[in-house]
Amino acid sequence: xxxxxxxxxxxxxxxxxxxxxxxxxxxxxxxxxxxxxxxxxxxxxxxxxxxxxxxxxxxxxxxxxxxxxxxxxxxxxxxxxxxxxxxxxxxxxxxxxxxxxxxxxxxxxxxxxxxxxxxxxxxxxxxxxxxxxxxxxxxxxxxxxxxxxxxxxxxxxxxxxxxxxxxxxxx
Amino acid sequence: xxxxxxxxxxxxxxxxxxxxxxxxxxxxxxxxxxxxxxxxxxxxxxxxxxxxxxxxxxxxxxxxxxxxxxxxxxxxxxxxxxxxxxxxxxxxxxxxxxxxxxxxxxxxxxxxxxxxxxxxxxxxxxxxxx
Numbered sequence: 001x002x003x004x005x006x007x008x009x010x011x012x013x014x015x016x017x018x019x020x021x022x023x024x025x026x027x028x029x030x031x032x033x034x035x036x037x038x039x040x041x042x043x044x045x046x047x048x049x050x051x052x053x054x055x056x057x058x059x060x061x062x063x064x065x066x067x068x069x070x071x072x073x074x075x076x077x078x079x080x081x082x083x084x085x086x087x088x089x090x091x092x093x094x095x096x097x098x099x100x101x102x103x104x105x106x107x108x109x110x111x112x113x114x115x116x117x118x119x120x121x122x123x124x125x126x127x128x129x130x131x132x133x134x135x136x137x138x139x140x141x142x143x144x145x146x147x148x149x150x151x152x153x154x155x156x157x158x159x160x161x162x163x164x165x166x167x168x169x170x171x
Numbered sequence: 172x173x174x175x176x177x178x179x180x181x182x183x184x185x186x187x188x189x190x191x192x193x194x195x196x197x198x199x200x201x202x203x204x205x206x207x208x209x210x211x212x213x214x215x216x217x218x219x220x221x222x223x224x225x226x227x228x229x230x231x232x233x234x235x236x237x238x239x240x241x242x243x244x245x246x247x248x249x250x251x252x253x254x255x256x257x258x259x260x261x262x263x264x265x266x267x268x269x270x271x272x273x274x275x276x277x278x279x280x281x282x283x284x285x286x287x288x289x290x291x292x293x294x295x296x297x298x299x300x301x
Contacts, residue, residue, distance in 0.1 A: 029280050053282060054225025056251040061240035070231035077247070081226040 024100050028108070031095045037087025039080050046076055050084045052092040086117045191269055198265040205265060207258025209250040211235070216246055222262045223282065224255035260286040 009017070032052045040047040045065040049058040065073055093116040097105040109115045199205065206227065210217040215235035219228035235243055262283035267275055278284070 050225065053223035054221060055255050055282070056220075056224060056226060056248055059244045059248050061244040063240050065240050066236045070233055070236055073236075074229035074231045077229045078226050085225050 021100075021104070024104075027099060028096055031099065032092045035088050035092030035095060037084040037089070037091055039084035039087055041076055041080055046073075046080050048077070048080055048084055050081055050088055052085075052088040054081070054085045054088075056081065090117045194269045195266060198269055202261060202265045205258060205261045207254035207256070207261065209253040209257065211246055211250065216243065216250060218247060218250045218254050220251055220254040220258055222258045224251065224258070226251060255282070256284075256286055259283040 035052040036049050036057060037052070038047065038049040038058075043064070045062045045068070047060045048056060050056055059077070061073075068076060093105055093109065096108065100108070105116075205222050207220045207222070207224075208217070213234075215232045217228075217230040218226060221227050229247065231243070235246075238246075259282050262281075263275075263278055263285045266278055266283065267285075270278065
């Protein structure tokens, strides 16, 4: 993703580039600080919002949350917080990418050791990983049902066992 | 304009980064865990966060749930904030001596700031609730 560009520019140009990058990078901090992510459990008993550093901004517990019992409720809150942080991380990278472009964002992801979660279909909502997986399976099921009903020729087997999820566009 | 020896500059910078990383590692080893913890006055709710504030552990008791879920949620948020400030204080104390005055503003931009003396962790032995 990061292209190798032969160095043909003058030192002055390189310095100017570096300054421009430094200014852009200075904005990354504030973008990171502003990005938030929200997630909830599958039963909607827990919903919480964190910023891109993980700080808990908001927590809502439905009355039914007590049914989990204290131990399970505690660990569920931690799990939902992790999903929400992934959302927040993705949101912040999305904004950084608008500012710095894809290559530079990729570089920041590498340097920070925190790659952007896949630019997934669950990017907009507080969808949990499990819920995303369930919807994906539903979608795959629907795709398979749309396949022609005629019996498959033996040499066609590969075609029908092909998993559309392996396509990049399905993410 | 004096010419810049790019190679020498690059190796100077990478040496500096290595030295800083080594010293930071020593500091972390000395300070131990940089996790932030807080618990309610009655000990019924305990939270632990990573530097930055991500919840890593939430311990509840049956007694804590009797207060109602709204009260529990609010208390968890308050405790998480307190724990986040404590983790930030630990990160600050670990890294400020390594990074020097220039680095301090970066630390505070990351939310790693020293706690005021009256909010020091040791001033709250085992407490934290309001």
